[in-house]
Amino acid sequence: MFAVVSSGIYQTSINSVPYLASLIDFPFQSSAIFLELLPGSLWYPVLQCRSFQKTDSPATRCITVCPFPSTLEPDNQMDAMPTPRDPRTPAAGKLYQSIAIAICILLGLAMILNTQLGGEAMWFWYTTVFHHGVKLYSGLHMPLQPLFILEMDAWMTMFGTRNIVVEIPSVFHLVILSLGFYFILRESAWKDWQKAFVLLGAFMLTVGGHSYRFDDYHVTTETFILYSLLLLLIIARTEDVRRQFGLIAVLGLLSGFAITTRLNDGVALLTAGGFSLLFLARSRKFVSLCCLGIVAALTVLLVVRLTGDTFPVYISSTLIRAAASKGGAGSLAASPFHMFANTVKLLYEMGKRGVLVITIVAAFGYYVQRYQKPWMKYLVWLQVAVLVVALAVIRVKRLDLLNGLPISIAVLLFTPLMYLVAPIALGRFVLAKIRHQEWDSREILAFLPLAIWASYSAGAAAEPLTNYYAPVALFLLLVPVIQPFRRFASWATPSFVIAMGLVGISGISAKILVPYQWQDYSYSPMFVNRQWYSHPVYGPMYIDRDLLQFSRAVCADIGQPHPELLSLPYPYPNYFCDATPWRNYVQTFFDTSTRATVEHMMNELNTAPPQWIVYQRQLFIMRGAERLYNHGQRLAQRDLDDMIMQKIATGQWTLVDKKDYLQDPEGGGWYIIRTHP
Numbered sequence: 001m002f003a004v005v006s007s008g009i010y011q012t013s014i015n016s017v018p019y020l021a022s023l024i025d026f027p028f029q030s031s032a033i034f035l036e037l038l039p040g041s042l043w044y045p046v047l048q049c050r051s052f053q054k055t056d057s058p059a060t061r062c063i064t065v066c067p068f069p070s071t072l073e074p075d076n077q078m079d080a081m082p083t084p085r086d087p088r089t090p091a092a093g094k095l096y097q098s099i100a101i102a103i104c105i106l107l108g109l110a111m112i113l114n115t116q117l118g119g120e121a122m123w124f125w126y127t128t129v130f131h132h133g134v135k136l137y138s139g140l141h142m143p144l145q146p147l148f149i150l151e152m153d154a155w156m157t158m159f160g161t162r163n164i165v166v167e168i169p170s171v172f173h174l175v176i177l178s179l180g181f182y183f184i185l186r187e188s189a190w191k192d193w194q195k196a197f198v199l200l201g202a203f204m205l206t207v208g209g210h211s212y213r214f215d216d217y218h219v220t221t222e223t224f225i226l227y228s229l230l231l232l233l234i235i236a237r238t239e240d241v242r243r244q245f246g247l248i249a250v251l252g253l254l255s256g257f258a259i260t261t262r263l264n265d266g267v268a269l270l271t272a273g274g275f276s277l278l279f280l281a282r283s284r285k286f287v288s289l290c291c292l293g294i295v296a297a298l299t300v301l302l303v304v305r306l307t308g309d310t311f312p313v314y315i316s317s318t319l320i321r322a323a324a325s326k327g328g329a330g331s332l333a334a335s336p337f338h339m340f341a342n343t344v345k346l347l348y349e350m351g352k353r354g355v356l357v358i359t360i361v362a363a364f365g366y367y368v369q370r371y372q373k374p375w376m377k378y379l380v381w382l383q384v385a386v387l388v389v390a391l392a393v394i395r396v397k398r399l400d401l402l403n404g405l406p407i408s409i410a411v412l413l414f415t416p417l418m419y420l421v422a423p424i425a426l427g428r429f430v431l432a433k434i435r436h437q438e439w440d441s442r443e444i445l446a447f448l449p450l451a452i453w454a455s456y457s458a459g460a461a462a463e464p465l466t467n468y469y470a471p472v473a474l475f476l477l478l479v480p481v482i483q484p485f486r487r488f489a490s491w492a493t494p495s496f497v498i499a500m501g502l503v504g505i506s507g508i509s510a511k512i513l514v515p516y517q518w519q520d521y522s523y524s525p526m527f528v529n530r531q532w533y534s535h536p537v538y539g540p541m542y543i544d545r546d547l548l549q550f551s552r553a554v555c556a557d558i559g560q561p562h563p564e565l566l567s568l569p570y571p572y573p574n575y576f577c578d579a580t581p582w583r584n585y586v587q588t589f590f591d592t593s594t595r596a597t598v599e600h601m602m603n604e605l606n607t608a609p610p611q612w613i614v615y616q617r618q619l620f621i622m623r624g625a626e627r628l629y630n631h632g633q634r635l636a637q638r639d640l641d642d643m644i645m646q647k648i649a650t651g652q653w654t655l656v657d658k659k660d661y662l663q664d665p666e667g668g669g670w671y672i673i674r675t676h677p
Contacts, residue, residue, distance in 0.1 A: 093192030097185065100196040101178050104203045107508055108174035108214060112167055114515040114526045115213050116543045121575035123215070124166065125586045127152040130307075134584055137309040137317040141597050142586075145318055146307045147260040148217040163538040170214035177219060178203060180226040181477065187233045188480035194497045198480055201410075201500030202473040204507025208407045209467025211518035221265050222470040224258040225452060228269055229445065229474060233481065236280045236442050244281060245291055252292045256299025263318060264455040270296050272451035279429070279444040321594040336454035338462035340419050346464060347412040353394050354409030358499055360390045365491030380494045387498060404510030406503045410476075411469050418453055418475050421484070422446040442482050449475040461628035467518070476500065519621050520662050523547075537578045550661040550670070551576040554614060557657050557672045564610040569593075569637070573614040582610040590625035590637055598636035602643060609675040613653075615644055617668035648673065 126149050129140065136142045136149065151169065159165045181202050185195040206212075206222060213219070231251045238244045251273055259266025274289050281288045304314045347355070364386045368375045375382060391401070425443040432439035453471035460466035485492040513525050524530070529545050555577040558565065566582035567573040569589040574581050585601055587593060619641075626635050647653040648671070657672040 096193040096196035097182055097199055100199045100203075101182055103200060103508070104178045104181075105174060107511060108178070108207070109171065110526050111207070111212075111511060111515050112170045112174070112214050113542050114523075114530065115215075116541055116547065117516060117518075117521050117523070117572070120570065121572045122570055122587045123148065123152055123217075124161075124575060125571045125581055127156060128161070129581070129584050129586065131157065135308050137307065137313045140584055140586065141317055141321075141594065143317055143321050143592060143594055145217070145260050145263055145266075146314075147257060147303055148220055150303065150306055151220070161538065163535065163541040167215060170219075173214045173219045173223065177206070177223050177226065180223060180230065184226070184230050184233065184477050185480060187230075188483075190480045190493070194493065195480060197497045197501040197504065198477070200504030201502075201507075202477050204504045204511075205407060205410060205473035205476070206470045208404055208503075208507040208510060209469060210510075210514055210516065211467040213516060217261050218468060218470075221258050221262045224254045224261065225265065225269050225448075225470070225474065228254045228258075228273055229448060229477070232273065232276050232280060232445060232448070233442065235277070239282055241283060244283075245288070248277065248281075248288050248291050249295050252295025253299050255292070256296040256303070259296065259300050260303040262455075262459075264458050265452060268451040268455035269448070272448040275447060276444050279441045321596065333458075335457040335460075335462040339453070339457035339464060340416060342462050343412055343415040343464045347416070351409050351412045353396055354406065355413060357387065357390045357394060357396065358409075358413070358495075361387050361498060362492065362495040365495045366488070369488075369491040376490065379491065380498070383494055383498050387502070401506050402509045403513060404506050406499075406506040407469065407510070408465055410499070410503050411464055411472050414472050414475055415453065415464055418446070418450045418471070421475075422450045440482060442478075443484075445478055445482070446475070449478075463628070520618065520664060522662070535576075538575075546661060550659060553657075553659065554670075554672060558612050563612050565612045565614065566605075566610045568613065568615045568640075569618070570616070588637065588640070590622060590635055591629050595636040598640055602636075602640055605643070609653075611674065611676060613644070613671070613673040613675060615671040615673060616662075617641065617671060618664050619666040619668045620664050623666070644671070644673070647675075 126136070126140070126142065126144075130136055130149055131153050134140060136146055152166075155169055156166065159168070181199045185199055188195060190198075228251055231247050231254070235244060235247050235251075238247060255266060255270040255273060257266075258269045270292070274292055277288050277292060278285055301311070304311055307314070361383050365379060365383055368379055368382065396405070425446045428443060429439055429441075431437075449471040452474065456466075456468055456471060457464075460468070479496060483489065485496075511526075514522070515526050516523060523544050530542055531545055531548070532540055533543050533548055534540055551573065554573050558577060558579075561578070563577065563579050564582055565574055565577065565579040566585060570587050571581050573579075583601075583604065585597075588598055588601065622635065622637055622641070626632055626638070629635075644653075648655050652675075654674045655671060656674050659670040659672070661670055663669050
């Protein structure tokens with residue numbers, strides 16, 4: 001049964017399109033009318049009338065046809081359960097989304113080119129040492145997951161270790177991630193230009209953190225999660241049982257990959273994915289859960305087997321010891337709850353102006369829809385004008401906009417909403433069951449970004465602005481797919497699109513100004529103070545001039561090929577000087593290395609140290625890590641620092657040079673140390 005919206009609301013039991021057309025009094029005088037039923041909107045199909053004009057004939061007119069079940073009252077007609085978009089029907093236009101994808105890829109390529117840092121080369125050396133036969137866990141006692149290293153090992157084995165060659169997988173990561181946003185937005189019936197702004201905003205939220213890079217395990221994990229969300233959306237509209245189980249098997253594979261890339265995120269994905277299947281799978285829900293769990297478990301076992309280590313050793317290194325480096329299991333479990341409180345506090349302290357601007361733009365949209373309906377066709381442009389005026393009146397600084405403040409505001413605003421929307425969706429399901437009403441099962445997917453955000457909080461000491469915001473992007477991607485504000489779509493949709501556009505544009509500007517910043521590693525704007533340098537071992541690299549000068553000076557101080565060199569905490573000096581890390585101590589950073597590893601290294605330094613040590617003393621960063629991850633107690637790296645300084649002071653080790661490159665705020669620096677002739 002349908003309700004035809006023309007000059008009013010009518011009810012008819014006739015489903016025939018030709019008969020339906022005859023009931024409508026079209027004000028066309030000289031047009032040939034053709035009707036077609038489109039599977040466009042999530043909330044109602046669209047009956048589109050196409051007219052082929054004569055010289056003086058009017059333009060096309062659209063008539064809307066809404067599901068109008070007899071069990072619903074007329075006031076609630078828009079609450080009918082949405083119908084997922086027919087996957088065989090292409091989205092309404094792709095031009096603007098294609099432009100958005102091109103912008104994302106071009107920006108990502110610039111990010112890859114402009115990121116060559118003194119704090120990197122960790123993954124390179126882990127891969128190199130592993131390739132030469134040292135096991136990751138029984139040999140290196142690495143607390144990190146292995147899949148990213150296995151990927152790099154396969155690539156470097158086939159194509160070599162030249163700098164440009166090693167960066168090519170970063171380009172693949174970038175393209176696959178960008179296309180993932182597009183594929184998810186295909187599930188929405190929004191207009192092409194609207195989805196383009198959402199795509200751009202979601203991409204910039206994902207990569208907009210200052211420390212985001214495409215040659216790191218975060219991007220691969222977030223790609224697994226993004227495509228898992230896509231699979232869950234497809235499962236929601238899949239009726240064929242065999243296809244359903246095939247999709248669930250792929251979902252299990254991606255969950256296993258995520259677990260063996262970043263453990264917390266992978267477990268969160270598996271848990272939220274399994275929970276969602278209880279609502280999304282059309283049949284055999286228990287068997288679906290078993291299939292998901294079995295495939296994920298087999299994937300983890302296969303990946304661990306490829307490392308050559310036993311499963312107990314893997315668990316000991318990546319679960320028990322790794323948890324201790326983040327403050328212990330108790331801190332990890334409490335972090336998601338602290339995250340909510342910390343976010344609300346920060347939103348009140350630094351986000352009030354941003355929230356006020358968003359509120360003004362949305363309120364103006366409501367005003368136009370309610371009282372100035374003739375203005376509706378200009379609503380987007382009017383809201384953009386209101387946005388510009390509001391930013392000026394409220395005195396939001398131009399520099400803040402250029403530096404990505406809207407990204408921070410979006411994270412602080414939508415994080416509490418994630419915590420609230422997920423239980424609301426579950427409550428709507430319960431009410432729908434009680435009242436025997438339709439309910440869109442895809443609303444349960446709100447639990448997925450919430451679960452991933454809870455996982456992120458555990459790794460970031462419950463600090464919301466830690467530069468990794470992919471769960472917020474996932475949450476916002478669901479808006480055009482599920483349309484939670486469908487009753488207010490006429491003004492809420494453009495308000496949301498404008499907000500995402502602001503996030504995207506501001507994020508692009510911020511990345512151009514600061515392509516990468518992490519801890520005390522910070523560099524010039526893109527293509528500023530950089531040059532091409534031909535490294536004797538790794539070939540051409542586009543490198544920061546200050547970093548190049550520092551690195552060449554370090555190698556000159558050491559003054560010999562293939563030296564016995566230990567770099568603390570990260571092995572970039574080993575990379576640039578082409579020296580394998582001493583006794584395979586690749587990195588000793590505060591939250592990615594265990595106390596046992598650092599203490600064992602200290603014992604070896606006392607008895608038989610390497611000839612050279614390059615030590616970056618990071619007192620300010622160390623103090624923050626002790627506060628965030630160790631309950632304010634001393635880290636093992638503090639004991640290491642005391643030992644190094646004591647040996648220099650007593651003359652046991654010789655301080656050859658001290659460089660202030662990227663100097664620590666509390667008086668640190670880079671110490672070039674010779675321990676023996």
